[in-house]
Amino acid sequence: MRRYKPLLPVFAIYVILLIIGATTPGLWQPIMFIMFYIGIGVALNNFLGLTGYVDFGYVAFLAMGAYGMAVALNYFTELGFGAVALGFFLALLFSALLCIAVGGVALRLRGAYFAIATIGVNEGLRYLIEGARIWGGSEGIVLSGKLRKAFGPDFANYLSTFVADVCLIIVIFVASVITIYLINSRVGYALLALREDEDAAKVVGINVTKYKLIAFFTSAAIGSLIGASAWTLKLTYVFPEDVFFIHYTVEAIVIVMLGGAGTLLGPVISGLIYGALKYYLSVILPGFQLLAFAPLLIIIVVAFPDGIVGYVRKKLRGKSLFEYIR
């Protein structure tokens, strides 16, 4: 149990956020908006943070999840809740297939080459879906009418408000446990070693490709479940230009780096900060995040190369609080 202490502050943050959202009128949606950014930070951190590899095509895994859920709800609507379950299964399946296609090849490459190899994945997949008119092509999949007809407006509404949010929350809680489990396991130590020095890691006996793949699959799976809940279930439509929007990848990278790559608390805190800023500032200053990214990234790299939580952890080394901050 001792190793799971870092979940305490993280779960405390989640619970406090959710209580605030549930009890304050008008705050539930902003809180869920923030939870989404915490979620993609935690999800991508399992790959970017734990391996040090940058995946510029990451949002494609959320897209695969979104399509998995949309395909299930669109073609197997009559299954009701069964269709939602099938949707999560397809989300995992589609993202796993993409993982095999991308990871099997690209993860044999070193960091910078891997990053370059992933740049095309996202756009390529989007043009494939649009060009070959897969899953509705560029028109996407619109579910609202179908869901209303099949279940009646009440149940359809219940799905897209209550069920979608609950699913996202569950995914984030589970993802957080998985992160701590990984960090504390042999997998986590293998990743720590290869992140620092891949050649030395091999000589110490670590099968680096295997462990990179484990991190890649985990991160992709969590991303796909977020895409399935926060996008398809909640919005009841999927458009390729939305779900393949590279912006989400960049946002997730910033959240991971700002918070502290490889920590769990890091992406949670910076997801919270980023989500809140974006929600309120985008009203006043639309597109602010584009302006903010570059200076923000430079500040992080120069002043806090280990991110906020990485910095705090360093200060706490050897102290009792250290065990809770991860």
Add this chain to the structure above:
Amino acid sequence: MVLLRLEGVTKRFGGLVAVDHVDLEVNEGEAVGIVGPNGSGKTTLYNIISGVYLPDEGKVFFEGNDITKLPPHERTPLGLARTFQIPRPFGAASVKENVAIGAMFGRAKANVDEAMKMADEYLELVGMYELVNKEAKLLTPLEKKLMELARALAMKPKLLLLDELMAGMNPNDINRIIELVKKIKVKENIAVVSMVEHLMHAITQFAERVVVMHQGKKLIEGPTMEVLNDPKVIEVYLGKKMVIEGYEG
């Protein structure tokens, strides 16, 4: 029993033959010294044994099995461990984590809890107990070397390859490390191959047998004192200077 056998191992870098048809045998539990001037191919030989480089020619056998083409991470668990000439710590990890990682993925194959205990033991052994929580990249070069030794020992190897481990250490440290390695070698029946550029004194204290490398080739091999007093060896170490002087004159 023969633990490691190299047969005609050759490695070229472009036109340079860094290791030239080297045959070598190391027996179980034996202490072998590899001596040779800078650039004579010692580190390259280690890289071939540990799988960092594939040889252009020749074969590598470990416990009779051909491991020539095996990737490093499949050789290590068989019982290989090495230190690096220029230490390669996992910088952001703590000293303890560095050593524990060795215990987890080397021949020891320890689980996380066992590995942490082993890390404490071996760090205590090399005299670094008070540094366990320190970030590895903050260590001094000497501490990094000691940590790598602890990491290699925690892997529970059958064959330990030390690359200039004692270079840059003061005589006190050298004596301490030699005594330490000797003790563990006997206790755990580890074969130790230690390579050095100079430090002949250290090698005489430690090695039962010495191999002298020169320009990628094995120049001579035999019992330590005999080899180090051989005229050919003296020439390798002093000869170059004499030749230059000869040309000048």
